[in-house]
Amino acid sequence: MSEIGLRERKKQRMYESLSDIAVRLFLEKGYDAVSVAEIAAAAEISKPTLFRYFPSKEDLVFHRIADHQDEAARVVRAHPGAPLDALRLHFLDGIERCDPITGLNDHPAVRAFYDLLYGTPALVARLYAHLERSEEALAEALGGDLDARLAAGQVIAVQRVLAQENWRRIGGGERAEEARADAAVAAEGAFRALAAGFPRLA
Structure with missing residues (x-):
């Protein structure tokens, strides 16, 4: 597989991982009770890195149904x-x-x-x-x-x-x-x- 293909797969895995972490926290604590900083900390990345993938908190949830x-x-x-x-x-x-x-x-x-x-x-x-x-x-x-x-x-x-x-x-x-x-x-x-x-x- 090409380097571009590997990079794209890694990027998609990051999208999935961040969305899964966020949704798990939202279900455990409630959407409004979870901050973006808390999601970033749980994913072991910085807030700026998180925002490069998901510009808003809502995007973390809607990633699951984006294909629709x-x-x-x-x-x-x-x-x-x-x-x-x-x-x-x-x-x-x-x-x-x-x-x-x-x-x-x-x-x-x-x-x-x-x-x-x-x-x-x-x-x-x-x-x-x-x-x-x-x-x-x-x-x-x-x-x-x-x-x-x-x-x-x-x-x-x-x-x-x-x-x-x-x-x-x-x-x-x-x-x-x-x-x-x-x-x-x-x-x-x-x-x-x-x-x-x-x-x-x-």
């Missing part, structure tokens, strides 16, 4: 002929796999992470910025015009609401396998409504 920010856009680009159908099938596949992003995952570590995310005001505010960027990326993939922006806003909102409903049921004590069938039915209905509203994308 342009996920919908990637799905559309891979299936340009029927974008809404591709997005529907992708979301249904996520439900089947209990992908945490669909809200249908009852693993204790996953639940703890999302309880942290949804239960911390600073992270909730950042989550909406994350969703706005997802919407912008999807709108661009759909063509970038007004119809594309309207459709992207609706798709991201639908996925968010479906995931939140699934998390509500899991948080209420249901097991993922118990809620899976209802979650799939709800997703099918929601995407049918989207297709009716945006027939050219169906």
Whole structure:
């Protein structure tokens, strides 16, 4: 492997390590109770070094879901002929796999992470910025015009609401396998409504 490849792998391992350390501390003590200095000390690096990897405290948490920010856009680009159908099938596949992003995952570590995310005001505010960027990326993939922006806003909102409903049921004590069938039915209905509203994308 080239020196550049080794350097990039080392850099990615540092991102993962710092995020893991920070999230562990946040779960143990609470997000607001943990300082950036404490995270840097736990990682045995300086604060300036930490900030070179993560410009903000919130970034340490969102690193875990950063790949999902342009996920919908990637799905559309891979299936340009029927974008809404591709997005529907992708979301249904996520439900089947209990992908945490669909809200249908009852693993204790996953639940703890999302309880942290949804239960911390600073992270909730950042989550909406994350969703706005997802919407912008999807709108661009759909063509970038007004119809594309309207459709992207609706798709991201639908996925968010479906995931939140699934998390509500899991948080209420249901097991993922118990809620899976209802979650799939709800997703099918929601995407049918989207297709009716945006027939050219169906």
